[in-house]
Amino acid sequence: MNLVIRSAGNVFIGGGESPNNLYATLTTSTGENLYCTADGTIYLEANGNTVANRIGIAINTSGAIIPVKAEAANNNA
Numbered sequence: 001m002n003l004v005i006r007s008a009g010n011v012f013i014g015g016g017e018s019p020n021n022l023y024a025t026l027t028t029s030t031g032e033n034l035y036c037t038a039d040g041t042i043y044l045e046a047n048g049n050t051v052a053n054r055i056g057i058a059i060n061t062s063g064a065i066i067p068v069k070a071e072a073a074n075n076n077a
Contacts, residue, residue: 007032014038043068 010031012020016039019042024027026035036042045056053076 009072010035012037045070 010023010026010029010033012023012035014022014035014037018037018039019035022035022037040061042059043056044058045054048054052070056068058066058068060066
């Protein structure tokens with residue numbers, strides 16, 4: 001099965017109030033951009049079919065890009 005999410009313009013996906021607030025700010029934008037946003041940290045993870053083996057990155061609220069490894073004590077790969 002496939003899932004396609006598309007828009008003729010911008011796409012806003014997020015957690016908390018951030019996607020709605022960003023959309024309200026950029027309503028005149030005619031771009032075709034993807035905005036993935038959150039009020040807190042954004043996580044991008046792969047190998048999630050075995051949750052204990054997942055690995056990825058986190059972008060925190062300070063703008064740091066942090067490697068993430070599941071079940072690691074300090075969560076850094």
